[in-house]
Amino acid sequence: xxxxxxxxxxxxxxxxxxxxxxxxxxxxxxxxxxxxxxxxxxxxxxxxxxxxxxxxxxxxxxxxxxxxxxxxxxxxxxxxxxxxxxxxxxxxxxxxxxxxxxxxxxxxxxxxxxxxxxxxxxxxxxxxxxxxxxxxxxxxxxxxxxxxxxxxxxxxxxxxxxxxxxxxxxxxxxxxxxxxxxxxxxxxxxxxxxxxxxxxxxxxxxxxxxxxxxxxxxxxxxxxxxxxxxxxxxxxxxxxxxxxxxxxxxxxxxxxxxxxxxxxxxxxxxxxxxxxxxxxxxxxxxxxxxxxxxxxxxxxxxxxxxxxx
Amino acid sequence: xxxxxxxxxxxxxxxxxxxxxxxxxxxxxxxxxxxxxxxxxxxxxxxxxxxxxxxxxxxxxxxxxxxxxxxxxxxxxxxxxxxxxxxxxxxxxxxxxxxxxxxxxxxxxxxxxxxxxxxxxxxxxxxxxxxxxxxxxxxxxxxxxxxxxxxxxxxxxxxxxxxxxxxxxxxxxxxxxxxxxxxxxxxxxx
Amino acid sequence: xxxxxxxxxxxxxxxxxxxxxxxxxxxxxxxxxxxxxxxxxxxxxxxxxxxxxxxxxxxxxxxxxxxxxxxxxxxxxxxxxxxxxxxxxxxxxxxxxxxxxxxxxxxxxxxxxxxxxxxxxxxxxxxxxxxxxxxxxxxxxxxxxxxxxxxxxxxxxxxxxxxxxxxxxxxxxxxxxxxxxxxxxxxxxxxxxxxxxxxxxxxxxxxxxxxxxxxxxxxxxxxxxxxxxxxxxxxxxxxxxxxxxxxxxxxxxxxxxxxxxxxxxxxxxxxxxxxxxxxxxxxxxxxxxxxxxxxxxxxxxxxxxxxxxxxxxxxxxxxxxxxxxxx
Numbered sequence: 138x139x140x141x142x143x144x145x146x147x148x149x150x151x152x153x154x155x156x157x158x159x160x161x162x163x164x165x166x167x168x169x170x171x172x173x174x175x176x177x178x179x180x181x182x183x184x185x186x187x188x189x190x191x192x193x194x195x196x197x198x199x200x201x202x203x204x205x206x207x208x209x210x211x212x213x214x215x216x217x218x219x220x221x222x223x224x225x226x227x228x229x230x231x232x233x234x235x236x237x238x239x240x241x242x243x244x245x246x247x248x249x250x251x252x253x254x255x256x257x258x259x260x261x262x263x264x265x266x267x268x269x270x271x272x273x274x275x276x277x278x279x280x281x282x283x284x285x286x287x288x289x290x291x292x293x294x295x296x297x298x299x300x301x302x303x304x305x306x307x308x309x310x311x312x313x314x315x316x317x318x319x320x321x322x323x324x325x326x327x328x329x330x331x332x333x334x335x336x337x338x339x340x341x342x343x344x345x346x347x348x349x350x351x352x353x354x355x356x357x358x359x360x361x362x363x364x365x366x367x368x369x370x371x372x373x374x375x376x377x378x379x380x381x382x383x384x385x386x387x388x389x390x391x392x393x394x395x396x397x398x399x400x401x402x403x404x405x406x407x408x409x410x411x412x413x414x415x416x417x418x419x420x421x422x423x424x425x426x427x428x429x430x431x432x433x434x435x436x437x438x439x440x441x442x443x444x445x446x
Numbered sequence: 447x448x449x450x451x452x453x454x455x456x457x458x459x460x461x462x463x464x465x466x467x468x469x470x471x472x473x474x475x476x477x478x479x480x481x482x483x484x485x486x487x488x489x490x491x492x493x494x495x496x497x498x499x500x501x502x503x504x505x506x507x508x509x510x511x512x513x514x515x516x517x518x519x520x521x522x523x524x525x526x527x528x529x530x531x532x533x534x535x536x537x538x539x540x541x542x543x544x545x546x547x548x549x550x551x552x553x554x555x556x557x558x559x560x561x562x563x564x565x566x567x568x569x570x571x572x573x574x575x576x577x578x579x580x581x582x583x584x585x586x587x588x589x590x591x592x593x594x595x596x597x598x599x600x601x602x603x604x605x606x607x608x609x610x611x612x613x614x615x616x617x618x619x620x621x622x623x624x625x626x627x628x629x630x631x632x633x634x635x636x
Numbered sequence: 637x638x639x640x641x642x643x644x645x646x647x648x649x650x651x652x653x654x655x656x657x658x659x660x661x662x663x664x665x666x667x668x669x670x671x672x673x674x675x676x677x678x679x680x681x682x683x684x685x686x687x688x689x690x691x692x693x694x695x696x697x698x699x700x701x702x703x704x705x706x707x708x709x710x711x712x713x714x715x716x717x718x719x720x721x722x723x724x725x726x727x728x729x730x731x732x733x734x735x736x737x738x739x740x741x742x743x744x745x746x747x748x749x750x751x752x753x754x755x756x757x758x759x760x761x762x763x764x765x766x767x768x769x770x771x772x773x774x775x776x777x778x779x780x781x782x783x784x785x786x787x788x789x790x791x792x793x794x795x796x797x798x799x800x801x802x803x804x805x806x807x808x809x810x811x812x813x814x815x816x817x818x819x820x821x822x823x824x825x826x827x828x829x830x831x832x833x834x835x836x837x838x839x840x841x842x843x844x845x846x847x848x849x850x851x852x853x854x855x856x857x858x859x860x861x862x863x864x865x866x867x868x869x870x871x872x873x874x875x876x877x878x879x880x881x882x883x884x885x886x887x888x889x890x891x892x893x894x895x896x897x898x899x900x901x902x903x904x905x906x907x908x909x910x911x912x913x914x915x916x917x918x919x920x921x922x923x924x925x926x927x928x929x930x931x932x933x934x935x936x937x938x939x940x941x942x943x944x945x946x947x948x949x950x951x952x953x954x955x956x957x958x959x960x961x962x963x
Contacts, residue, residue, distance in 0.1 A: 172842035175638050190649070195674040197646055206477060237500050237575065244508035250515035251484060258477055263774045264644070267796040267933055273519055297575070333836055341782065342834040342934035343796070345643040352646040352673040412878045413836025415934060421632030610766065629764055631881045
């Protein structure tokens with residue numbers, strides 16, 4: 138971990154994560170405002186006003202809730218996003234430049250399983266419970282394609298270190314020749330951040346599911362955490378598929394920032410365009426169609442990697 | 447004896463893992479027991495990290511957290527939903543399990559303390575992850591080749607034994623019914 | 637950014653009651669009110685003409701922080717917010733009304749050991765795969781986003797699969813009720829919008845909502861725009877895929893696919909606006925329990941929304957009982 142950034146960089150990285158998450162949330166509500174025929178400006182600032190609204194709301198309880206577990210779950214979402222970002226190289230180095238950065242990203246996205254399910258369980262309400270289990274069912278569908286998608290850049294670069302992976306894409310980004318893995322990865326990001334269209338666990342069709350009983354600061358932490366997870370997942374896509382900090386003029390961290398904003402913005406747009414994918418539809422799609430495609434992608438990457446060595 | 451930061455971290459993880467492991471039997475809800483077990487495993491994973499086994503450590507954390515979530519799925523499959531929100535005891539066969547637990551602990555602990563462990567000869571390679579990969583893919587390849595099919599066969603056999611519907615129920619006596627008759631149709635339309 | 641519908645009581649700031657609810661409905665409204673977090677405002681709109689002014693005042697009260705307005709309220713329509721506000725109180729009654737987990741009227745003789753917090757343990761029964769599952773009882777409606785007003789569906793769930801259901805209709809007299817083609821078309825568009833919102837298409841929901849507002853304002857002179865919108869939606873392949881396989885046996889006299897029902901809603905709205913003959917629909921409330929048995933919760937929500945015009949034919953406007961203010 139000799140190449141990690143000094144600890145003081147934690148502050149700008151966290152501020153950056155917060156600002157990008159707020160902007161992406163602003164984009165989402167600006168789109169909503171446009172579709173409702175309201176001023177786009179009022180949509181852009183909505184996340185700030187919503188934050189103020191939830192901050193002054195009184196905390197809420199439900200009968201026989203497992204308050205310890207419920208509160209742990211709602212407080213865990215944002216730290217999870219911060220941890221993912223810590224492993225993403227901003228230019229040449231990450232906050233934590235670990236030789237197994239890629240495996241860490243994978244391990245952290247799996248922690249989302251435990252957190253989201255707990256969010257639904259701890260509250261002791263039918264809708265929360267159904268939401269939590271819908272999330273898990275969906276996770277069974279997207280996780281394996283996501284894992285195999287993460288394998289592609291690792292094979293191509295011959296490394297599990299994110300900085301090395303992004304340095305290997307000199308000239309040709311992995312997204313060009315591993316498009317299937319890239320799409321499956323983005324699909325997984327939408328899944329673990331419970332964002333549309335991969336949000337049946339929090340969908341309107343189950344009265345908000347894991348979000349149904351959340352109010353005040355708990356709700357704020359989860360809503361903000363979902364955007365932060367989306368942004369963190371998009372940030373991890375940059376060294377994995379989009380050449381990391383490579384780009385003209387700007388310093389490495391600038392390009393990482395721009396690419397992160399672009400990916401998360403595109404994911405928000407896709408979420409607005411597509412209807413909620415329910416687990417009963419998606420599970421089979423994930424295992425029968427997407428998984429074989431991603432494995433085939435890995436095979437292609439392996440053959441090319443062996444041939445060019 | 448000089449304690450380094452790593453030593454302190456290791457012992458901290460060791461204590462956390464044992465305490466969290468004991469909590470599994472102390473708490474009165476299935477969800478809390480599950481998450482106590484997850485915390486225990488994560489502490490073990492971090493201890494492995496501190497021992498310089500980065501890959502093993504991360505994989506233990508990844509697999510065990512996922513396992514706990516899958517356990518939650520099984521909770522609903524076989525136990526319904528509600529009992530875990532009821533205070534309920536997490537132990538059964540109280541006396542014999544205490545005896546078995548203490549006995550096993552003493553046996554393993556005695557082994558760890560009393561066995562004359564050899565001193566380390568040579569030094570580990572710089573990249574233990576690659577070394578692990580090479581060991582699995584070279585000298586122990588035959589074990590891996592054998593293990594994979596056995597595990598898959600176990601899973602398939604388990605599903606076949608537990609499923610009360612066969613392909614004839616799904617596709618008809620002549621296996622020509624399309625789409626299949628499922629209680630919950632999938633998304634691909636097989 | 638205007639008003640938007642809260643998905644649950646937890647997220648709502650404003651409880652707006654439209655029209656005159658009967659006793660049963662009023663007690664449900666009280667339960668919803670008890671579940672809402674402070675600051676909150678409750679307003680009773682009795683005449684359509686006063687709605688705008690009241691909502692403006694709601695906005696002002698929320699801005700000030702409703703907690704300050706705790707004294708006896710002289711203004712008609714508002715309920716003081718400070719009844720029963722212990723700090724971080726447990727919503728015992730509220731949660732029960734919401735059906736969180738257990739049936740209060742199970743009629744079984746439970747020992748107190750089996751009733752944590754006064755709630756009896758769930759009963760077990762075999763689910764469709766023959767495994768024993770807990771039965772959970774959940775009333776859906778009458779106060780629920782994208783749900784026809786006044787309809788209460790008490791479902792018994794195995795996991796999220798409905799094994800049994802009972803239906804009840806609460807009398808809620810709407811306000812400013814008209815019955816002309818524009819209102820009937822708006823009702824159909826409301827149902828279509830609800831389906832789209834539940835299916836996870838907020839953009840399309842917003843567009844249908846605007847179409848419906850213009851329809852009520854008399855700005856739509858024929859069904860052309862409605863038909864166009866329905867056509868475009870019908871061609872969305874992913875939507876068709878997501879809604880495929882959602883079949884209701886016994887809907888409109890046969891087995892019907894949800895996607896077809898959605899398209900039919902636009903077609904009927906067009907017909908209303910164009911002045912074509914529209915076959916009258918018989919109220920289908922009594923058929924609902926049989927219809928939803930075996931469906932999963934989300935499917936039930938989608939179907940009830942789609943059948944909204946048949947379920948609550950007496951109501952001109954879909955009520956929006958619980959709303960969240962976003963200033």
